[in-house]
Amino acid sequence: MNCTDIDDPHAARAAAPLRVASHRCRVTAHQAVNARYRYLRLQAEADLASATRPGQFYQLRCPQTSALQPFLLRPMSVYGTGPEAGTVEFLYAVAGTGTQALATLAEGQSMEIVGPLGQGFTLDAAARRVLLVARGVGLATMAPLVRQAAQAGVALDVLLSARSPADAMADELLRAAPATVHAVFDSDGSSAVDRVEPLLAELLAAGCDAVYTCGSERLALLLRRLLQPHPQIRAEVALEQRMACGMGVCLSCVRPFEQEGRVALQRVCREGPVFPLREMVGGWHG
Amino acid sequence: MNCTDIDDPHAARAAAPLRVASHRCRVTAHQAVNARYRYLRLQAEADLASATRPGQFYQLRCPQTSALQPFLLRPMSVYGTGPEAGTVEFLYAVAGTGTQALATLAEGQSMEIVGPLGQGFTLDAAARRVLLVARGVGLATMAPLVRQAAQAGVALDVLLSARSPADAMADELLRAAPATVHAVFDSDGSSAVDRVEPLLAELLAAGCDAVYTCGSERLALLLRRLLQPHPQIRAEVALEQRMACGMGVCLSCVRPFEQEGRVALQRVCREGPVFPLREMVGGWHG
Amino acid sequence: MADLSVRIGSLALRNPVMPASGCFAVEYQEALDLGALGALVIKSVTPKTRVGNPTPRVAEVQGGLLNSIGIPSKGLDAFVRDVLPAYPGFGTPVVVSLSADTVAEFAAAVQVLSRPGVAAIEANISCPNLEADGLAFAMQARSTHDAIAAMRRATPLPLWAKLTPNAGDVAAIARAAEAAGADAVVMGNTALGMAIDVHTRRPRLGNGMGGLSGPALKPVTLRMTYQCARAVRIPVIGCGGIASAEDAVEYLLAGATAVQVGTASFLDPGAMRRIVDGLHDYCAAQGVARVAELTGAVEMEGEEQRNWRAQAAAWA
Amino acid sequence: MADLSVRIGSLALRNPVMPASGCFAVEYQEALDLGALGALVIKSVTPKTRVGNPTPRVAEVQGGLLNSIGIPSKGLDAFVRDVLPAYPGFGTPVVVSLSADTVAEFAAAVQVLSRPGVAAIEANISCPNLEADGLAFAMQARSTHDAIAAMRRATPLPLWAKLTPNAGDVAAIARAAEAAGADAVVMGNTALGMAIDVHTRRPRLGNGMGGLSGPALKPVTLRMTYQCARAVRIPVIGCGGIASAEDAVEYLLAGATAVQVGTASFLDPGAMRRIVDGLHDYCAAQGVARVAELTGAVEMEGEEQRNWRAQAAAWA
Ligand SMILES: Cc1cc2nc3c(=O)[nH]c(=O)nc-3n(C[C@H](O)[C@H](O)[C@H](O)COP(=O)(O)OP(=O)(O)OC[C@H]3O[C@@H](n4cnc5c(N)ncnc54)[C@H](O)[C@@H]3O)c2cc1C
Ligand SMILES: Cc1cc2nc3c(=O)[nH]c(=O)nc-3n(C[C@H](O)[C@H](O)[C@H](O)COP(=O)(O)OP(=O)(O)OC[C@H]3O[C@@H](n4cnc5c(N)ncnc54)[C@H](O)[C@@H]3O)c2cc1C
Ligand SMILES: Cc1cc2nc3c(=O)[nH]c(=O)nc-3n(C[C@H](O)[C@H](O)[C@H](O)COP(=O)(O)O)c2cc1C
Numbered sequence A, B: 001m002n003c004t005d006i007d008d009p010h011a012a013r014a015a016a017p018l019r020v021a022s023h024r025c026r027v028t029a030h031q032a033v034n035a036r037y038r039y040l041r042l043q044a045e046a047d048l049a050s051a052t053r054p055g056q057f058y059q060l061r062c063p064q065t066s067a068l069q070p071f072l073l074r075p076m077s078v079y080g081t082g083p084e085a086g087t088v089e090f091l092y093a094v095a096g097t098g099t100q101a102l103a104t105l106a107e108g109q110s111m112e113i114v115g116p117l118g119q120g121f122t123l124d125a126a127a128r129r130v131l132l133v134a135r136g137v138g139l140a141t142m143a144p145l146v147r148q149a150a151q152a153g154v155a156l157d158v159l160l161s162a163r164s165p166a167d168a169m170a171d172e173l174l175r176a177a178p179a180t181v182h183a184v185f186d187s188d189g190s191s192a193v194d195r196v197e198p199l200l201a202e203l204l205a206a207g208c209d210a211v212y213t214c215g216s217e218r219l220a221l222l223l224r225r226l227l228q229p230h231p232q233i234r235a236e237v238a239l240e241q242r243m244a245c246g247m248g249v250c251l252s253c254v255r256p257f258e259q260e261g262r263v264a265l266q267r268v269c270r271e272g273p274v275f276p277l278r279e280m281v282g283g284w285h286g
Numbered sequence C, D: 001m002a003d004l005s006v007r008i009g010s011l012a013l014r015n016p017v018m019p020a021s022g023c024f025a026v027e028y029q030e031a032l033d034l035g036a037l038g039a040l041v042i043k044s045v046t047p048k049t050r051v052g053n054p055t056p057r058v059a060e061v062q063g064g065l066l067n068s069i070g071i072p073s074k075g076l077d078a079f080v081r082d083v084l085p086a087y088p089g090f091g092t093p094v095v096v097s098l099s100a101d102t103v104a105e106f107a108a109a110v111q112v113l114s115r116p117g118v119a120a121i122e123a124n125i126s127c128p129n130l131e132a133d134g135l136a137f138a139m140q141a142r143s144t145h146d147a148i149a150a151m152r153r154a155t156p157l158p159l160w161a162k163l164t165p166n167a168g169d170v171a172a173i174a175r176a177a178e179a180a181g182a183d184a185v186v187m188g189n190t191a192l193g194m195a196i197d198v199h200t201r202r203p204r205l206g207n208g209m210g211g212l213s214g215p216a217l218k219p220v221t222l223r224m225t226y227q228c229a230r231a232v233r234i235p236v237i238g239c240g241g242i243a244s245a246e247d248a249v250e251y252l253l254a255g256a257t258a259v260q261v262g263t264a265s266f267l268d269p270g271a272m273r274r275i276v277d278g279l280h281d282y283c284a285a286q287g288v289a290r291v292a293e294l295t296g297a298v299e300m301e302g303e304e305q306r307n308w309r310a311q312a313a314a315w316a
């Protein structure tokens, strides 16, 4: 019989620092940004600002109400952190049960979030100009990267795609950072692939060190195609998938990726949510 | 084969008037009465005031919160109705999941209640003096009867038993109705059976037409014994039992009663919650 | 307005919504137009007189209810004399639910209950609250067949077999009921459960164990409804945790022809009316002309899943 | 502080709280001190390579979760080489969970897995996500016996049999596992369930059906834990919907010697630590010196219920 001695201190690994935790937060701001999106600012005890990297996410425990009883936590990209150490911001679209319940939270109430989770974006120290391509609420994921780039003095081109000018939220993305913004809309047809394609091709050709995208599979796949002549450009995409644990444990959030000509499943919560764009495979939503 | 013709209008009974309904109400007042009890006033669309008799109850759909998720409705006696047609009042003790959740409801929020349910008290037209014996939150059940008696010009003796003077709530029971109040307390020993017994015996002997009790099995059984020499006095008790449907359907709320020397189960929600005190059997709580 | 009518064998129902046995009695006429339901299913009656279980008979759990009512019954004569007469006359088919201890008792009782005013008999061969840790006829195909076959010989009325989610292989049991002559299966009764008060260390039901009902049960009974509908050609009546029209539609899509609503009525006595109204709304929104079209209309695999299965072998 | 240690056969655990297989991986060391748990149970491994089921692999339901992960596995060699080494070394016994398609595969795999660093093997003979509508070894006593007996012959390590709530008679299956030489039974795995999106008319899981876990499952698995504990003398490990110390105590009172926590960790990766802390609090409040005293300490009938049973015959 193999009876592990549970009290042998020599057997124990040094307990790892606990990087991920459930944080009880106070809602310090919560308001509509427009008809579809809401801004949420939370205050935690812990120093989430320095623990969180651009592109990472938290799992939010949306409140239970009489009408809405979400069971799982909901993954949300960090839209911003600071200035205080415990401050973390989210920007979200009201969709189903969980986000509708979330929208009922009043300032002053409290809620729990688990994180920080996942791998964020990589901004090379040497980068001088980068391109961001965001659609819809995908901009929330991008905002910390905008800030990081601006702080590092990296020039920013931004392509923002939205249903209509009212949905575009360029100010919410940039938060006063300098950038060249190209906004395209469904409402005037400018967001159609054949009209975006030449614009993107030009931006890539104009000497860009990296491209980051989030919020549109259509745009991501277009970008991946347009990047073929530019192997030197770093290209990353932030993806979504239905999640349970958010920590790489349950294997619910997998998607196929192409690596060296072979397809393999990766966990969006763990290997992602940011992946090399060139490894992305289209057509998998879960 | 016995194929009922579903469209034969002659086969259909006249649809009964719908006496019981789920009423969506607005919370118009909700406050602590003391450390253990809370007062709740609701406003419904329907005329609950004239539909509700003293001693009846409603089932309250307590809210769902992140911490508390009551599944069943909670039975609560009506503490008062009116002056507006849609106004109904409750007085409740904060106990477990449901009442704790209930206590979180803010004025202006809404909640559902189902009722009115059950059989109330009977106040004979000829009554001139009645005795009420209440303990704890049992007084909530009695309050509408106090009012009815006062309006009918019936003289009232009230024995109020409570843990301490702070819990007694004579004003909450009487709501300005005239009555002779005898308050007894655990805190000074005056509520002990051997001290209450002579007091009650005297009140019964002093020419009382009916006695009503709620909130204490001990007091109810004492009264039942003291009533033996007074067969002419109407005696009623309001009882509690765990309920699911509240409408006589599920058979969860039964208790044994003695009728003509035999014990039979009755539904507290339907045959009660008010029963002839002389039929009550002690020792069954569910 | 969509056509909500459905047929359970020879029985035509104006809509697929009916109460579940034990969660309905004529008292609900105070809260509901009984003439607007698909059928009226009465609380189970047993040939033997039964007092029922000790209280507490109900306890709530997360998303559901445990009950150990124990089928109190005054016997068949009292039922026919005192209970039954209140139900016919609403223009809605009346279904009598019968529970019994032996095959012979079942067969004899079904004869007594086959009388004017009764449109169908539901054989509750599944109630988990009785003796023997919840063992019941519907736990095994053999005993299901024996009980249903005996009842089949004893009545010309439509005969429904109410199955239990406690059984390991409900498809086999549904097939046994069909082979024995049942006109429909009801899937299903409560699942045997338990809850303990950690302070008193006593079960939270007077009987120790009891049946789980309500939303917590739904995923399991919905799955079993699907399995039964695949296994038999007779109609399947879905039951378990239905509280909204969407819940009812899930059961219909899974293969049910009609549905029964139990615990939800305790939370809102008007629940069945809301569900009927909601079915109209759903059909209108989805362009469904006849609710009967929904039965079994679930599409088990979408394109993405087909692609996955086609490609995944290469991924390993 | 109360003594929380328990023994599962020859294996001593510092406390009765361990993760449920598939709901835990070494990644949780980022959120939890793995040295503070009773045991570490790894996600099931299969001898054959498996990609797992198409997404979506999870869907929430009221009070619970449906999953159809499908046990992705890179096989035994990859497991032993890439996965296993991360687990020993926390001072906490490591339990490897094994799933396989045939008795021979089970037996062969158990030999491979009987190696240093592995404190026990949990035979997942119950996973309902595989082929054939969820049929599994643990659905029948016979196949349970065959599988466990073959594994018993193949390993000297403690061997736990993980049963399924889909079975009709878990007591018989627990007895079969015991007779075949299991050192403990785990009660249990998920219950096969289903949910349908009424708008798309597709199942809400890519695989169509999946296992129900979380609080919705608890009343049923708690009852089965009680039944198993009554049926066998080997320890029973309770599992299903445990999210708090009170939930864990319910299982202990029902007869469990230890408990596994699954879905609750997804809602709070620190759930197991909270449960261990809560067990200390409960024991302190209730004056319990050793948590092991709680095992099976439920009092099934109180005075009121005894009185009822004694008197009720006269009431009918
Ligand atoms: C890493 C990551 C970051 C995200 N960041 C943001 C963000 O910053 N702002 C924002 O508005 N949205 C973001 N999303 C999407 C967000 O998680 C979903 O909109 C949200 O979960 C929907 O929940 P619901 O209850 O409103 O919808 P429901 O449809 O009721 O959700 C049902 C279930 O499906 C899951 N689900 C539904 N939609 C999605 C989705 N698109 N991605 C993953 N799971 C989904 C839910 O989490 C839940 O488990 C992100 C998703 C991921 C994976
Ligand atoms: C007809 C009737 C009238 C009542 N009137 C009042 C009133 O006016 N004011 C007041 O404070 N209380 C009243 N009660 C008692 C009140 O229903 C319980 O205090 C309440 O249900 C406790 O719920 P909980 O969720 O706080 O407790 P929990 O212990 O969490 O409740 C668990 C379950 O047990 C039931 N339960 C617990 N205690 C009782 C009880 N004493 N009687 C019946 N069911 C119970 C609950 O309804 C619930 O189903 C009345 C009870 C009945 C039957
Ligand atoms: C309080 C109660 C009593 C019940 N009594 C019976 C009964 O007498 N006969 C029967 O066949 N089923 C009975 N059932 C089971 C229901 O008919 C139904 O099958 C089960 O509750 C699942 O449906 P639900 O989740 O909609 O409640 C009862 C259920 C409850 C909750």
Ligand SMILES: Cc1cc2nc3c(=O)[nH]c(=O)nc-3n(C[C@H](O)[C@H](O)[C@H](O)COP(=O)(O)O)c2cc1C
Pocket (backbone or CB within 6 Å): A244, A250, D020, D021, D022, D023, D043, D044, D065, D067, D069, D071, D097, D124, D127, D162, D188, D189, D190, D212, D213, D214, D215, D217, D239, D240, D241, D242, D260, D261, D262, D263, D264
């Ligand atoms: C996402 C997920 C994956 C699971 N994978 C496995 C597995 O690989 N092997 C296994 O024996 N059980 C597996 N289970 C079942 C759990 O171990 C546990 O038995 C079940 O979830 C009930 O416990 P819970 O309610 O605490 O989650 C899985 C459960 C979930 C939710």
Ligand code: FES
Pocket (backbone or CB within 6 Å): A242, A243, A244, A245, A246, A247, A248, A249, A250, A251, A252, A253, A254, A267, A268, A269, A270
């Ligand atoms: S959500 Fe669990 S592994 Fe990604």
Ligand code: FES
Pocket (backbone or CB within 6 Å): B242, B243, B244, B245, B246, B247, B248, B249, B250, B251, B252, B253, B254, B267, B268, B269, B270
């Ligand atoms: S609560 Fe259902 S019969 Fe009284």
